[in-house]
Amino acid sequence: MRIGVTKFPGTNNEQDVIRALNSLNVKGELIYPWENKKLEDLNALVIAGGFSYGDYLRPGGIAAQSPVAEKLIDFEESGKFIIGICNGFQILxxxxILPGVLTTNLSTKFICKWINIKTESTHSPLLQNLAPIIRIPIAHYxxxxxxxxxxxxxxxxxDSVAFCYCDEYGEITQESNPNGSLENIAGLVNAKGNILGMMPHPERASFxxxxxxxxxxxxxxxxxxxxC
Amino acid sequence: MVTYSGKAKDVIALNDKEVQINFRDSISAFDGVKKEELAEKGIINCLTSVKLFEILDKYGFKTHFISKISDSKLLCKKVTILPIEVVCRNISAGSFCKRYGFEEGIRFEQPLIEFFVKDDEHHDPLITESVAVQMKFITENEAILMEAITRAVNEVLIKIFDLISLQLVDFKLEFGRTTEGQLLLADEISADTMRLWEKKTGEKKDKDRYRQDLGDVIVHYKDILERLNSIQKLPDYKPLSTVQVIIKLRKSVLDPAGEVTFHSLSRKGFKRIESVRLGKSAEIAFNAVPSSVLQSEIEEISEKILSNPLIEDFELKIRHHSEKSEKEHFQEK
Incomplete structure (x- = not known):
């Protein structure tokens, strides 16, 4: 099994993702922006978080023009899985590949804290058997x-809303929305269920x-x- | 069948895409008050235009010229001629001096660009860009592009004529719009549409010979053409067009950073501020002369990469930098 983890200049979460994969006996391998040919041999790809290319232009804006990103559509169409975390969600x-855009937090502050999310969509295999309320960190501007x-x-x-920000009781409230996301959206999944993008960091809530x-x-x- | 007959040329529509332009021997001045027939004039102006269009084409300018049918007939792309013509002046002369009372021969530090309405009845009046846009003669985009193209053409023509010991005093350009909206250099470019002085003596070589009854009009027109034909190698020219892309958050999108700036300014006592929206600006330099094609490319870049249309709008400002002004710019730094 081969799972790639992207490493753009400025990506800083790739080792955390690899550690989570290693603990599940899968060796994650780094994929650099120019290694688009490697994608063909992968079973899945995790687009790790960070600040690819310094978030110049817009978060994920430059990474989205890279050779690897150009191949993401083929990857998606072939039915393989992609998980985009934080900056990875922004790149998607x-x-x-996923609709919409992630823009400046309402507070104009970088927010780094533990929050709660709950699963909304049920059709993706990636979203099965999850805890009803997931305590998980976010770290984004x-x-x-x-x-x-x-x-x-x-x-x-x-049915594309993968996760919503909620309070500790699972209520989707305005107070539990850390950044002003519309509909408390914390993550999206595509209709086919093979592409998941999320702002919270599951790799930092894996131990x-x-x-x-x-x-x-x-x-x-x-x-x-x-x-399977 | 002649579709349009001007003061010196006839235009015949051949099909949806092409026209034939016949150069006549007529010459006129002062909005057609003074007119005459001069043998060979049609052929000479036609061949001069061919030569100059071919030269401009080599430097990347988009023109209506396709090919020569005969020595006085051209095959050209069909365009809608814009009702505004652009004049570029390096040295004061002609209507410029008459209008302001300046003497002839003042060398401008930077080339001057003027827009005129093509309207004989009102003596082709000078028009400001804002009026031309307001009255829908041209779009704002076209106005900016026409000026940028004219500045670049000026730089090339100065170099060309300098090679053959002629000084480019001023010239007029006409533009046409294709059905696809592309802007092309149109009409003719000849001694009828520019002023050229002998570099050493200052002797006039252009239509002023006719206007001012200096005589030997055709002799001098012919001499210009012969000198142009004698050019062996075209001079180097490194074009530099820059475009400023201003990226703004759409009005419907919340701008938290703008809000914070607004509150900070208000706290500082600037009470009259209504709102603040923050955006981005990108300045991109191209090694190409300005054209509609370049503009489309810039639009594509702006729409697909520089901005995210979901939340952002963009605005373009295309300019052409002369090689000279660019050097000066660097020296300042």
Whole structure:
């Protein structure tokens, strides 16, 4: 089984993702921006978080123009799995593989804290057997999910909302929305269920010694699904 | 069948895409008040235009010229001629001096660009860009592009004529719009549409010979053509067009950073501020002369990469930098 983890200049979460994969007996391998040919041999790809290319232009804006990103559509169409985390989610939106855009937090502050999310969509294999409320960290300046009203309608009718920000009781409230995302959206999944983008960091919630291991199930699901 | 007959040329529509332009021997001045027939004039102006269009084409300018049918007939792309012509002046002369009372021969530090309405009845009046746009003669985009192209053409023509010991005083350009919206250099470029002085003596070689009854009009027109034909190697020219792309958050999108700036300014006592929106600006330099094609390319870059249309709008400002002004710019730094 081969799972790639992207490493753009400025990506800083790739080792955390690899550690989570290693603990599940999968060797994650780094994929650099120019290694588009390697994608063909991979079973899945994790686009790790960080600040690719310094987030110049827009978060993920330059990474979305890279040779690897140009191949993402083929990858998606072949039915292989992609998980985009934080900056990875931003890159998936910039390449238009997922709809909408992530823009500046309402507070204009970089937010780094533990929050709670709950799963909304049920159709993707990546979202099975997750805890009802997932305690998980976020760390971003531009995590406010935005799409125009038609876009939001489509996301909801397509059952594309993977995660919503919620309080510790699972209530989706305004107070529990850390960044002002529309509809409290914390993550999206495509209709086919093979592309997941999320602002929270499951790799940082994959071991109980980190404070939560409730994000680990996402990687478990990914590996199980590739094995099938 | 002649579709349009001008003061010195006839235009015949051949099909949807092409026209034939016949150069006549007529010459006129002062909005057609003074006119005459001069033998060979049609052929000479036609061949001069061919030569100059071919030269401009080699430097990357987009023109309406396709090929020569005969020595006085051209095959050209069919365009809608814009009602605004652009004049570029390096040295004061002609209507410029008459209008302001300046003497002839003042060398401008930077070439001057003027827009005129093509309207004999009102003596082709000078028009400002804002009026030309407001009255829908041309679009704002076209106005910017026409000026940029004219500046670049000026740089090339100065070099060309310098090679053959002629000084480019001023010239006029006409533009046409294709059905696809592309802007092309149109009409003719000849001694009828520019002023050229002998570099050493200052002797006039252009239509002023006719206007001012200096005589030997055709002799001098012919001499210009012969000198142009004698050019062996075209001079080097490194074009530099820059475009400023301003990227703004759409009005419907919240701008938290702008809000924070707004509150900070308000706290500082600037009470009259209504709102603040922050955006981005990119300045891109191209090694190409300005054209509609370049503009489309810039639009593509701006729409697909520089901005995210979901939340951002963009605005373009295309300019052409002369090699000289660019050097000066660097020296300043």
């Amino acid at each position: 939106c910039e390449t238009k 531009e995590g406010r999910y935005y799409d125009d009203s038609n876009g939001i309608k489509k996301i909801i009718s397509d 109980s010694y980190l404070g939560s291991n409730l994000g680990r199930q996402i990687f478990v699901n990914l590996i199980e699904e590739i094995k």
